[in-house]
Amino acid sequence: MPAVAKDFVPVLVATGGSTRVHKAVAPRFRAGDHVLVRTMTPEHHTRLPRYARGRRGIVEQDHGVFVFPDTSAHGQGEKPQHVYSVRFTARELWGPQASERDTLRLDLWDDYLDLVV
Amino acid sequence: MSGHSHTAPPSDPELRIKALESLLVEKKLINPDAIDAIIETYETKIGPRNGARVVARAWVDPEYKARLLADGTKAIAELGFTGVQGEDMVVVENTDEVHNVVVCTLCSCYPWPTLGLPPVWYKAAPYRARVVSDPRGVLLEFGTRLSDDVEVRVWDSNAELRYLVLPQRPEGTEGWSEDRLAALVSRDSMIGTAVVPAQGAAS
Amino acid sequence: MNGVHDLGGMHGFGPINPEPNEPVFHHDWERRVFGIMIATFGGGHYNVDQFRHAIERMGPVEYLTGSYYEHWLASLETLLTEHGAITQAELDARRAQLSREAK
Structure with missing residues (x-):
């Protein structure tokens, strides 16, 4: 692999490398959907924190299609899918000692979620 | 999962990064002046x-x-x-x-x-x-x-x-x-x- | 993976202690780790998910006692050897050589 040259540094820094995927992939959820975060104990890489597993939230926004880290970290391809901003109440995550008013947002991939019907 | 062993780090980070950098330079996988430019960017511009x-x-x-x-x-x-x-x-x-x-x-x-x-x-x-x-x-x-x-x-x-x-x-x-x-x-x-x-x- | 990196909600780590007027880097070796990470990432030696996962594969004690740039250094060593840019034998030999020269 060729080494990054000094002259290329400003371009590299100013461009970065978005993991957004410009492909039409059907979203599994839309804003307003009530979702249940899947309970899982994966031995592989994941960006699903333990504290959110098995918790209920509401999809607030669809961020679009991104590379799926759980496969990308292991040379198993990009598996592009939608990422959503999901709203949780502090009490759903932390129990009754949390403030009734406070909330938390996580960005969650399609494969981390199921619809609550 | 790899079989990477969880042994203690072999030596201090200063020596470890020096070893890594010198090998990468020898193999022409990095340019030291590009490394300097990256560091300077984040210390002075961003x-x-x-x-x-x-x-x-x-x-x-x-x-x-x-x-x-x-x-x-x-x-x-x-x-x-x-x-x-x-x-x-x-x-x-x-x-x-x-x-x-x-x-x-x-x-x-x-x-x-x-x-x-x-x-x-x-x-x-x-x-x-x-x-x-x-x-x-x-x-x-x-x-x-x-x-x-x-x-x-x-x-x-x-x-x-x-x-x-x-x-x-x-x-x-x-x-x-x-x-x-x-x-x-x-x-x-x-x-x-x-x-x-x-x-x-x-x- | 259910690693020690997944810290959200844990107790017992003590106060946050922000450092006033903190410099961008605290040691010169941190500068080199940072620059080499950006250059090898930009050079296509690994992707961001592989980089994070290699940090998560550190031993839990090493992870919790190591600083951010020590995590990066461990990840660089892991990935650059696993992906074949350098070998572990070369790295060990170079460390031994530098260690001898420093004495």
């Missing part, structure tokens, strides 16, 4: 002054603010701030009703083009562990006391979106220039662990 300019512009220009909240990446790029760890930006606005605070519990994701490289406390275990479950307690450690009627909204930036908090414009700054406003905006106010204090007689 830092929270960039984010402060974004905030000050949003405070004085309602149309810019609307663009910033609608598409953070694009509006921040208008001021020339783009690239590594800011490829997909979301700007969240503090109001009388909502106070936003940002963390990355799984590693240390942070919006580099606007805030620079993160401070040690943002990357260390105490903040990452506790701000999600006890944000009000953590904010108090930063001297920030929030009223019970304000919703604290924690953003755990676990994916590839990067978050910048748009703090509230403080009282006592009516008619101030953009430059003067930018000088008020602290790094921590754009992470959400601080607010921008009221100025002059209003404070």
